[in-house]
Amino acid sequence: xxxxxxxxxxxxxxxxxxxxxxxLLGREPSYTExxxxxxxxxxxxxxxxxxxxxxxxxxxxxxxxxxxxxxAGIIGIGGGWVIxxxxxxxxxxxxxxxxxxxxxxxxGILRDIFTMGARPIAVMDSLRxxxxxxxxxxxxxxxxxxGVVSGIAHYGNCFGVPTVGGECIFEDCYSANPLVNVFxxxxxxxxxxFYARASGVGNPVIYxxxxxxxxxxxxxxxxxxxxTEESKQKRPNVQVGDxxxxxxxxxxxxxxxxxxxxxxxxxxxAAGLTSSSCEMGSRGGVGIDIDLDRVPQRESGxxxxxxxxxxxxxxxxxxxxxxxxxxxxxVFRKWGLDAVTIGVxxxxxxxxxxxxxxxxxxxxxxxxxxxxxRYDRPHNVKPYRKARLEPPSHIPGSKGLNADLLRLVASxxxxxxxxxxxxxxYLVRTNTIVGPGSDAAVxxxxxxxxxxxxxxDGNGRYCYLDPREGAxxxxxxxxxxxxxxxxxxxxxxxxxxxxxxxxxxxxAQLVEAIEGIAEACTFFEAPITGGNVxxxxxxxxxxxxxxxxxxxxxxxxxxxxxxxxxxxxxASILLLGGLGANHALRFGSSxxxxxxxxxxxxLPPELNMAYEKRVHDCxxxxxxxxxxxxxxxxxxxxxxxxxxxxxxxxxxxxxxxEAGERVEFSLFGEAPSRIxxxxxxxxxxxxxxxxxxxxxxxxxxxxKKQLQIGDGNAMWIDIATADxxxxxxxxxxxxxxxxxxx
Amino acid sequence: MKVGIVVFPGxxxxxxxxxxxxxxxxxxxxxxxxxxxxxxxDLSKVDAVxxxxxxxxxxxxxxxxxxxxxxxxxxxxxxxAGGGTVMGICNxxxxxxxxxxxxxxxxxxQDLKFVCREVTLRTETADSPFTAKLxxxxxxxxxxxxxxxxxFADEHTLDTLEAEERVAFRYIDNPxxxxxxxxxxxxxxxxxxxxxxxxxxACDSLMGSTGGxxxxxxxxxxxxxxxxxxxxxPLCATL
Numbered sequence: 001x002x003x004x005x006x007x008x009x010x011x012x013x014x015x016x017x018x019x020x021x022x023x024l025l026g027r028e029p030s031y032t033e034x035x036x037x038x039x040x041x042x043x044x045x046x047x048x049x050x051x052x053x054x055x056x057x058x059x060x061x062x063x064x065x066x067x068x069x070x071x072a073g074i075i076g077i078g079g080g081w082v083i084x085x086x087x088x089x090x091x092x093x094x095x096x097x098x099x100x101x102x103x104x105x106x107x108g109i110l111r112d113i114f115t116m117g118a119r120p121i122a123v124m125d126s127l128r129x130x131x132x133x134x135x136x137x138x139x140x141x142x143x144x145x146x147g148v149v150s151g152i153a154h155y156g157n158c159f160g161v162p163t164v165g166g167e168c169i170f171e172d173c174y175s176a177n178p179l180v181n182v183f184x185x186x187x188x189x190x191x192x193x194f195y196a197r198a199s200g201v202g203n204p205v206i207y208x209x210x211x212x213x214x215x216x217x218x219x220x221x222x223x224x225x226x227x228t229e230e231s232k233q234k235r236p237n238v239q240v241g242d243x244x245x246x247x248x249x250x251x252x253x254x255x256x257x258x259x260x261x262x263x264x265x266x267x268x269x270a271a272g273l274t275s276s277s278c279e280m281g282s283r284g285g286v287g288i289d290i291d292l293d294r295v296p297q298r299e300s301g302x303x304x305x306x307x308x309x310x311x312x313x314x315x316x317x318x319x320x321x322x323x324x325x326x327x328x329x330x331v332f333r334k335w336g337l338d339a340v341t342i343g344v345x346x347x348x349x350x351x352x353x354x355x356x357x358x359x360x361x362x363x364x365x366x367x368x369x370x371x372x373x374r375y376d377r378p379h380n381v382k383p384y385r386k387a388r389l390e391p392p393s394h395i396p397g398s399k400g401l402n403a404d405l406l407r408l409v410a411s412x413x414x415x416x417x418x419x420x421x422x423x424x425x426y427l428v429r430t431n432t433i434v435g436p437g438s439d440a441a442v443x444x445x446x447x448x449x450x451x452x453x454x455x456x457d458g459n460g461r462y463c464y465l466d467p468r469e470g471a472x473x474x475x476x477x478x479x480x481x482x483x484x485x486x487x488x489x490x491x492x493x494x495x496x497x498x499x500x501x502x503x504x505x506x507x508a509q510l511v512e513a514i515e516g517i518a519e520a521c522t523f524f525e526a527p528i529t530g531g532n533v534x535x536x537x538x539x540x541x542x543x544x545x546x547x548x549x550x551x552x553x554x555x556x557x558x559x560x561x562x563x564x565x566x567x568x569x570x571a572s573i574l575l576l577g578g579l580g581a582n583h584a585l586r587f588g589s590s591x592x593x594x595x596x597x598x599x600x601x602x603l604p605p606e607l608n609m610a611y612e613k614r615v616h617d618c619x620x621x622x623x624x625x626x627x628x629x630x631x632x633x634x635x636x637x638x639x640x641x642x643x644x645x646x647x648x649x650x651x652x653x654x655x656x657x658e659a660g661e662r663v664e665f666s667l668f669g670e671a672p673s674r675i676x677x678x679x680x681x682x683x684x685x686x687x688x689x690x691x692x693x694x695x696x697x698x699x700x701x702x703x704k705k706q707l708q709i710g711d712g713n714a715m716w717i718d719i720a721t722a723d724x725x726x727x728x729x730x731x732x733x734x735x736x737x738x739x740x741x742x
Numbered sequence: 743m744k745v746g747i748v749v750f751p752g753x754x755x756x757x758x759x760x761x762x763x764x765x766x767x768x769x770x771x772x773x774x775x776x777x778x779x780x781x782x783x784d785l786s787k788v789d790a791v792x793x794x795x796x797x798x799x800x801x802x803x804x805x806x807x808x809x810x811x812x813x814x815x816x817x818x819x820x821x822x823a824g825g826g827t828v829m830g831i832c833n834x835x836x837x838x839x840x841x842x843x844x845x846x847x848x849x850x851x852q853d854l855k856f857v858c859r860e861v862t863l864r865t866e867t868a869d870s871p872f873t874a875k876l877x878x879x880x881x882x883x884x885x886x887x888x889x890x891x892x893x894f895a896d897e898h899t900l901d902t903l904e905a906e907e908r909v910a911f912r913y914i915d916n917p918x919x920x921x922x923x924x925x926x927x928x929x930x931x932x933x934x935x936x937x938x939x940x941x942x943x944a945c946d947s948l949m950g951s952t953g954g955x956x957x958x959x960x961x962x963x964x965x966x967x968x969x970x971x972x973x974x975x976p977l978c979a980t981l
Contacts, residue, residue: 160754244800
């Protein structure tokens, strides 16, 4: 087949990129080779727009065993054990086919973890959809939401990994571009880590797992383009997942690794056979020869092009020690899986592919993996934002603060996500000490006395108003969640969800956000050990809010944790960190502005990282000393919403605070660095706070069945906690039910 | 005594049951759990059999519909027929029902969704090896986690179960639409129990509840250790 300009364009390669291919090969590529280059050089696989800036991220630290560049990052947790963890997006497939898109997103990240030798012990997901309910796209958004949730449940539950937490946010900008970011974490012994570096000339290259079919061809390229009206035609590009097969693959891989016969192993994710073989070869500085006739195939008549680009799920490629293939085969036979030698490690650094006896591709591995284009995309403009900076001259007064609070706790972003997380098995493997619905999830490692706390956070509204500060706030929020659980942050992973990087004002968002993450992760000593960049999150030219999602993990001793909710009445309530500054300029990014005022303006909350960190250190000491009955950080919705979340149907609170500039700002402003504590020993907490130079006003006392907030003269909030709970819990099922019925 | 935990390829609560028996149950009971691979047919070395939760062979058809044909299930049927004690949890319950060791069926949950939450069970009989250490009427907290847990049987079967006091546990807060709130049932000989909730997930206060310990303590102290007296070494190592 002749390579025409049209064909090059269809493969999303620019003329300049094509010229680079020609010069790297010293000839015109074949059609198959063109396909291989197009996926390996896609944005999704090559990070060509972001790589330059990702270098700014801190990647080393005292706990880091493996930073970015492998299938997952690895950190040491002591006692000879390590954990592997990473986050990855499956945004584009989830829009086209929500159930399978999300399911295979879970499958992909799980393989990234166990390909390193680690058994997955926790999953979390960060989801963003268009608003459900009464909007033109409400019905559609709902279908995506329910599809994605059942896809995640289907895969994770059957595989046997608990889904222990996450977040779910709704904004118009995600209507045509939902975000599905999945985080996974696994555990293994330090001396049993596996890497994806092929070595040993003559060693066999073995294909294991599912057979190759025509599904998912060009999935990676699809994830690297904007959506158009024709995108629905891309449904065949979405893969189909089989969690049972993945479970078999997990058990077989871990068992095979124990034979000692495996040299290197890599999962076949984006760009399937192509990327796994050329990345393993490239990392190890060797070549790989593959004979496609030996690849287990699900259907007949597949071309080399199709086999190389297929993204059929639940497949792995591994390099075994020459002569010890049978040990590997035996394990896979036991689990009923295909395991076939399809190639061999060679000395020359080339990926060489044969099909029906003919050489169909011969490409130097480094050309695919390392020589991919890198762009310094223009970004010397202000990051894209349409929202006004100045607050509106008149911010309408509240029509009723009680009603406002009830509306807020029932709003889609803030309401209970129980309807979602009860569909996930969050307990399997019996390690879940803190499950969904808390500040951070906590999973114990049975083999050591250590538990892992983990938090996912991102805030598109904040980042839209100021990508740099918004990104820093996300890092701070994660670290605060961990601290509130008693854990110390040790490492991070990030998922950068942005629009089209070829637009300078979008590229500026990306660069600003990366620099913000770099600054905050350095400051909070949470180095980035891996992650994912998802660009081109635009449909018909309309982009999403810039949405960096941070996943930060922390370590703590295994113990029964301090709960979020109040435990007894008559306990003192302290606001560690103080009331914080809440002004009109920064009120426009709040949930109050979104839900009650239906507006967005100004700037995100102001973050003082040094103060924030002192608050974290302080709360860790308070919790370690067992001084708090409950602990919960302030986040979206501010003080009043956080207080509502601390209440149970039996225990409420009586709060007295000074009215600031506006009562709404004090109640609903979203300043960071604040944690609500309840305690019977406030004096000892004050002592500790004083030592850390952190404000810690006594703001009230817990009491039976009522939440009351006022300044001593006026009572602003006075609601039965049962009503708060009802609004909080019933909202999401109600939204979904009324729609299903109508 | 020795409990054999059957491992189907898609079992995923096998290690949890193993951990509960080997780590959470008091040492004084001198019990231990071992794994039995699904193609094994030899149960002569164990005193009781536990079918754990999970997705036996993927369960893309009806849950447990394929597992009933596995080699180990033939052995389990013989084991039970000979008076051996057998407990099926979640997927294990589904398999016991499919294999005909227990009556009725487990249908998709009433709201068609998977549900994971803590529930409260009422112990309905203390007359079984699984409940001997519990009081009739005793409330137990433990989680459910299933998509197909709605117990269904015809009226006659349900009446028989009640008349013979074979309903072992009932939900106080029925999570799945099970008929007559049934969460667990016994066979006529009372040596086979199927229970939908997960006692093995409620054996450690770190997990929030120890409501399942009583069931394991009953089982492990009721069954005499006969077979294990002659057994040596693991039957099948899948760890």
